[in-house]
Amino acid sequence: MTKRKVFILIASVFFIYSCGTYRINKTSDFKKTTNLDSLNGNYFSKPFPLKKNYNKDFFSLINKSNTQSDFFNLEFIDKNNLKISYDEIVENKFVSKEIILKGKRKKKFFEVYFSKKQFFIPILYGNFDIDRLRIGFDKTGKILIRNFSDGSGNILFIGGGFSGESKSIFESVKKSSTIIPFSKDGKWGFKKNNDTIIKPIYDFVRAFDENIARVCKNNKWGLVDIKGNYLTEIIYDNINPIKTNNNDSLKYSFVYLNGKKGIINSNGKITVPVIYDEIRDNGEFLEIKKGTKIGYCTYENVIIPSIYDKLSYYIFHQYNYAEAERNNMIYYVDKEGYEYQTKPNPLYSKIGFLENGQPKYIPDLESKRKIGLEEQFQNIN
Incomplete structure (x- = not known):
């Protein structure tokens, strides 16, 4: 094969796999x-x-x-x-x-x-949206x-994105054999194959999701199962399912009540109390805020109650602790919900603007204590 043919072959393959709409x-x-x-x-x-x-x-x-x-x-x-x-x-x-x-x-x-932007020079450059x-x-x-x-994009054979x-x-609603919402006289219930499963007694309903449905009465929301049994009281201002990529059998929802936020599972159990001003994902955990205080939780439970003024990510992998600040004191907290007082790390050093990669503090293991949920309602010294 001639050099020219080899070049054309390489350019063609690169063109096919690098040029967005032509892939x-x-x-x-x-x-x-x-x-x-x-x-x-x-x-x-x-x-x-x-x-x-x-x-x-x-x-x-x-x-x-x-x-x-x-x-x-x-x-x-x-x-x-x-x-x-x-x-x-x-x-x-x-x-x-x-x-x-x-x-x-x-x-x-x-x-x-929705978007079709691309600029491509074979072998040399590509930019795609x-x-x-x-x-x-x-x-x-x-x-x-x-x-x-x-x-994505590339310059020569270096690419990214x-x-x-x-x-x-x-699935078509018409062809479905699942339970679907229906309305009668301004109220909503559920039916299956034209048979009423749950009577239309609600102001609003959402479709069933794995045998759980959200229902609304008098501007308040709750959960019911496929037999119409209540999994929660109808007391919440809103219920929003949490989208996760895991394969957990239980799914979770954010619930809102009187301006506060919490989490319940699909059995209606409150896993994170409805007391927080904000719950947001920070990567490994969910950050919970109550006023100016910060803590961590998972979908299943609270790990670190919101009692800290500052709370870092778990960056010190050799210790698996996060640095926390409360009342101008530096603590470490671990992923099991324990707090430690800190002491200077003898291996830490700093020359100019450079550090040697060691944390400034290490935990005092003898000071280990379990953080209680009730502390969120107290002023801890």
Whole structure:
């Protein structure tokens, strides 16, 4: 093979795998159809569960991840415009909304680009910003959506960024045999195959998620099971499921009451008390704030009560402690919820602006004590 042919081959391969919209993406799982108008219909917004795949809900796929709606309706206005309509619960009221997606019909799917920016010089340079959906049927007749994203670039053979393709499947409400919400005389309940499962006694309901549903009465929310049994009292201002990537059998939700925030599991048990002003993910743990005080929790329980003015990440891996400050004193706390007084580290040194990589303090192991949840309501000296 001549040098010229080798160069052309290398350039072609590099072009295919570096140029965003020209990359080879899977389309074989789309079902051939003669009429994409048959996509018109009403669907669950929660994806059908797939093994070995992180499933995105429908509204996340169209960049509306905070949308509070369990269903969406597809309707082609014309060949290249797809209307998405849905009813969203906003401040305990239904608000009808719609979005128009402009795209192109292909043989097996409707293709939409939310972003399509790319500049590419083979071998030398590439810069891509691609966000694309392909919507069609899978082989079983369910809605299949493939989302391709590429935010990458390269200079010569040095590249960075991300790219990937996800697969999500959505079930038709009409063809479903699951329990679905229905309304009668302004109230909501649940039915299955036209048989009433839970009587329409609620002001609002959300679709069942693994045998748990959120229900609303008099502007307050609670949880019920598929038999209508209450898993919680209907007392919360709001309940928002927490999306996690793990395989835990129990799922968790943020609950809100009188301006405070906590966590409950799918059995209705409060795992993190509803007393915090903020709960947010910091990576390994959730940071909890009560007033100006900080602590850590997981979905299952509180690890470090919010009694500290400052609380660092667990950066000292050789000790597995986080540095905490309370009443102008430096402490260490561990991942089991114990607090330690500190003392100077004899191995620590600093020359100019440089440190030797050792922490300034080490824990006094004899001072170890369990931090009590009740301390969040006290002034600790």
